[in-house]
Amino acid sequence: MPKNISEKMFKNNAFCELLGIEYPIIQGGMAWISDAELAAGVSNAGGLGLIAAMSSNGEQLRAEIQKCKKLTDKPFGVNIMLMSPFCDEVAKVVIEEGVKVLTTGAGNPAKYMPMWLEAGIKVIPVTASVAHAKLMQRAGASALIAEGQEAGGHIGELTTMALIPQVADAVTVPLAAAGGIADGRGIAAVFMLGAEAVQVGTRFLVAKECGIHQNYKDFVLKANDVATTVTGRRTGHPVRSLKSEFSRSFSKIENDPNVTDEEIGKLGSGALRAAAKDGDKLKGSFMAGQIAGLVNKEQTAKDIIEEMFSKAKELLS
């Protein structure tokens, strides 16, 4: 078997050692989705669960972190959305609550890096290009998650296949891959490209521990390979979601030259909540990746993780 690769996956894995986890898998920090229950479910299964801070204020996030501590004694992390208006306060709360791992998205965490590193927190920025990856490494990142545009939610331009080897050649910190990974084949593939861990979002949408509306889960379970679309390119904030009434009307409005970017920006607000909490097909933005077509059964986080890694191990053995 390929010693270098399998050793990286099953022994002396950089992410397992860095984060104190059993399997090198990180659950994506998904707004309105990644809460204490899902994070605890993934962490209890041996992966790294994440609570999405999204636009929570400090006390809301503190309550979610304390709830997660009651549900697991395994390591879990928080995903900080750097565009959040409450970023300064949540940046302090994670220190006060003794969170050990942070992933960051939608920007440059440089402003908070010194205080987080000072507190002994492992900071793992999500990146979508070589230049940003190098910048994050210089800023003190403990590791990186390079995310391809096949992923759900806010995306970049590079695909996982093109991004991972180019980032792997450019940085020395451990690298995780995200985007297009929902089974053991995807894990084995990105390890070949130079990653030592995976971040998975879409498949965890249908985890038993994931509390989103059943309409959302059914939407993912029924999705085929061409079920997703990208909106928001016009305003420079592309987002991948399942094709729906909402995405269709958003595209139509987005392509209307008489509509201002400000008006388009407003359209999105509330759409994530409407999908996750209400399962509302008309008002909801159901974020998911292109790999949704491979996701066809609800399972516990434990079954998902064990199934993925047993297949990856089989491919590499």
Add this chain to the structure above:
Amino acid sequence: MPKNISEKMFKNNAFCELLGIEYPIIQGGMAWISDAELAAGVSNAGGLGLIAAMSSNGEQLRAEIQKCKKLTDKPFGVNIMLMSPFCDEVAKVVIEEGVKVLTTGAGNPAKYMPMWLEAGIKVIPVTASVAHAKLMQRAGASALIAEGQEAGGHIGELTTMALIPQVADAVTVPLAAAGGIADGRGIAAVFMLGAEAVQVGTRFLVAKECGIHQNYKDFVLKANDVATTVTGRRTGHPVRSLKSEFSRSFSKIENDPNVTDEEIGKLGSGALRAAAKDGDKLKGSFMAGQIAGLVNKEQTAKDIIEEMFSKAKELLS
């Protein structure tokens, strides 16, 4: 070593057996680029070289095929661009000239399949979705090339990472992967996803046997991870190329609601030739994939292929 995967790559490889080649690698059929010299260079190196019929008429293609026969006694193929006005003509010429392998792009080859199969030709359609892949298999495809949107030239929506496993689950014919593959890591990765061969375009642009203008080769050699862009989405014919004066002005015009789709269509004509033959940065469309950032040296086709497969073998050994 992973027996199933390595056996597939180095012994009893479906593509090597089907096409009578030494390495399971197909050179992309690139308009104005993939001529007799490049095809013969790749075939002599043990891969499958392809002549791009693009918009050649029957006699132009016949001359190129006969030229290739003089340059190699190894198997080579022809890529048929199904939107070509001369498609009916070239479809007959490949039979008359005894071509053994065809790849098809930009449409549905069903109309020609019976006569090609009757002539004993192996037909390998390029596909970008599960539904089209199943359609092609039903039509009699000998194998399939599933191409992700990180590839250069005309592209679909799905990325290689998302497309390959979903197509692999849907068809039984041998599957090759294209898009984002320029080194041994990419080969090993797509084999993990279920492919048994690769199609490579961008890296062969800088092959010694590739006769494109040196400006084009230098453009590829200098490209970084974010050097490509996609134009043509508005007219439903997205194309990936290196960012250039041409792509920038094309985008500007494309985003002008006062410009008609017909006018946009006209813009593209001649741009491929201007890039490949004249190296014209103002008028040329320099097609290349997102993996161009990994391509940084000119080599013979033989050195490219041997370097790629020796790395893939190392990863899988």
